[in-house]
Amino acid sequence: MSIFYHPQKYRIEDRPMQNFIDSDEIWEILKRNENPDPGRVREVIARSLDKNRLTLDETAVLINANTPELVEEIKQGARDLKERVYGKRIVLFAPLYIGNLCVNNCAYCGFRTSNKKQKRITLTPEEISEEVTMLEDAGHKRLILVFGEHPKYDAKFIADTARHVYSVKHLNGEIRRVNINAAPLDVNGFKIVKEAGIGTYQIFQETYHRDTYLKVHLSGKKRDFDWRITALDRAQEATIDDVGIGALLGLYDWRFEVLGLLRHVNHLEAVYNVGPHTISFPRLKKASGFDAKPEFDVSDEEFTRLVAILRLAVPYTGMILTAREPAHIRDEVFHFGVSQIDGGTNIELKGYSTKNPEQNLDQEQFTIGDNRTLNEVMDELIGHGFLPSFCTACYRLKRTGEHFMEFSVPGFIKRFCQPNAILTMAEYLEDYAPQETKEKGYRLIEENLKDYKDEQFRDKLIDRLERVKKGERDLYF
Ligand code: SAM
Numbered sequence: 001m002s003i004f005y006h007p008q009k010y011r012i013e014d015r016p017m018q019n020f021i022d023s024d025e026i027w028e029i030l031k032r033n034e035n036p037d038p039g040r041v042r043e044v045i046a047r048s049l050d051k052n053r054l055t056l057d058e059t060a061v062l063i064n065a066n067t068p069e070l071v072e073e074i075k076q077g078a079r080d081l082k083e084r085v086y087g088k089r090i091v092l093f094a095p096l097y098i099g100n101l102c103v104n105n106c107a108y109c110g111f112r113t114s115n116k117k118q119k120r121i122t123l124t125p126e127e128i129s130e131e132v133t134m135l136e137d138a139g140h141k142r143l144i145l146v147f148g149e150h151p152k153y154d155a156k157f158i159a160d161t162a163r164h165v166y167s168v169k170h171l172n173g174e175i176r177r178v179n180i181n182a183a184p185l186d187v188n189g190f191k192i193v194k195e196a197g198i199g200t201y202q203i204f205q206e207t208y209h210r211d212t213y214l215k216v217h218l219s220g221k222k223r224d225f226d227w228r229i230t231a232l233d234r235a236q237e238a239t240i241d242d243v244g245i246g247a248l249l250g251l252y253d254w255r256f257e258v259l260g261l262l263r264h265v266n267h268l269e270a271v272y273n274v275g276p277h278t279i280s281f282p283r284l285k286k287a288s289g290f291d292a293k294p295e296f297d298v299s300d301e302e303f304t305r306l307v308a309i310l311r312l313a314v315p316y317t318g319m320i321l322t323a324r325e326p327a328h329i330r331d332e333v334f335h336f337g338v339s340q341i342d343g344g345t346n347i348e349l350k351g352y353s354t355k356n357p358e359q360n361l362d363q364e365q366f367t368i369g370d371n372r373t374l375n376e377v378m379d380e381l382i383g384h385g386f387l388p389s390f391c392t393a394c395y396r397l398k399r400t401g402e403h404f405m406e407f408s409v410p411g412f413i414k415r416f417c418q419p420n421a422i423l424t425m426a427e428y429l430e431d432y433a434p435q436e437t438k439e440k441g442y443r444l445i446e447e448n449l450k451d452y453k454d455e456q457f458r459d460k461l462i463d464r465l466e467r468v469k470k471g472e473r474d475l476y477f
């Protein structure tokens, strides 16, 4: 089935509404579920805790539950779901900006083509090696490569960059999974990128509201709403089934965007039988020449609430929270089932090797709220009893749909995710952690080992842990 359109065929304003997002329908769903009865809200939370994915109407019920008591029950529901299903694991990654050339004019982004203050840089292979070496030396195993949209950054360039990143190895360090955040490609382009062995291809729709989309995407290819919203369909046609979606919160009403994200999930599930691997929900931040005081500002209270609602609405999709958010917000929403975070983040071009203590907005995309080192984040997570993980096993063993398996296959987390988190954390403790974090980390591992009642399995895990301590690397279940 081909459901994508040639971007230049019509002026976009003339094109009929052809895709699965219908703004009027989304508003209608929000409206008909206004002022929900508390009993109905509790019923919806219970359905999610019974491992059902929520409908748009059910999600609208949660969105419209405004009293402090109901909001707390929603947050508690998300905490319960996290504990029951996902355990204490949090996967860590880092973004690596490859180039900020861009032909688009996204009003909110420091890279927009009209921003003459932005210093344009594309990392050379040598510079990429330097950045990756720094990231490996900090302990990273998973990266997301980020690109502006420019003819120079075509599919081949993205694929070659991913291959190059995989080839950089320093001491015990290596990058085992490279994800991509870049412009939408055509089917052939996605095929080229897939061959480089990428993990997730992430594209944020930014806003699911068409009129707002046209207001903030002033010129360039990205102005075509349909070309963007069908991007992950083309990825699926190119057999990339590991995709990430997202909305940039603050462009339009967050209630609408949550249902837009859910509609996108429904579409991918209905047509390809596989939902997105991850959902991202970045909040708009200040950028070079752009002061984030949006009309649709999402307050901290609304943000934490919407993360809890998303967790309940799509209980088996991975959720990514980035360093755009300050540490105190991150600490709260970890408990709602965020599955991946970045740590030791630096989004300045060449930033990991230059190590500027201050952000330089004329050489990066936006302001970040959490600039702790990877070890500071690790230490904090361990202190709260979370198990930081650098695991890449499912992707490398071609166990695709891992999030769905984690959720639906009884014992999957205990047999695969948790032990692999322990083994990759032990690698980190051996190779990169200061003594204090190392001791704390091993104490947490000891505690977690006690949870394994199956002695045979526990012995197997202990044996692998000992092998890691003796210098073997990359052991996984
Ligand atoms: N250029 C590609 C694109 O637009 O799809 C790659 C992504 S861009 C480098 C990464 C993401 O950063 C965008 O999709 C957008 O959601 C986000 N972003 C841009 N400006 C931002 C801002 N001021 N605050 C927070 N996030 C922002």
Ligand code: SF4
Pocket (backbone or CB within 6 Å): 102, 103, 104, 105, 106, 109, 110, 111, 112, 113, 147, 148, 149, 222
């Ligand atoms: Fe370019 Fe992406 Fe920034 Fe838009 S969000 S200006 S496409 S880098």
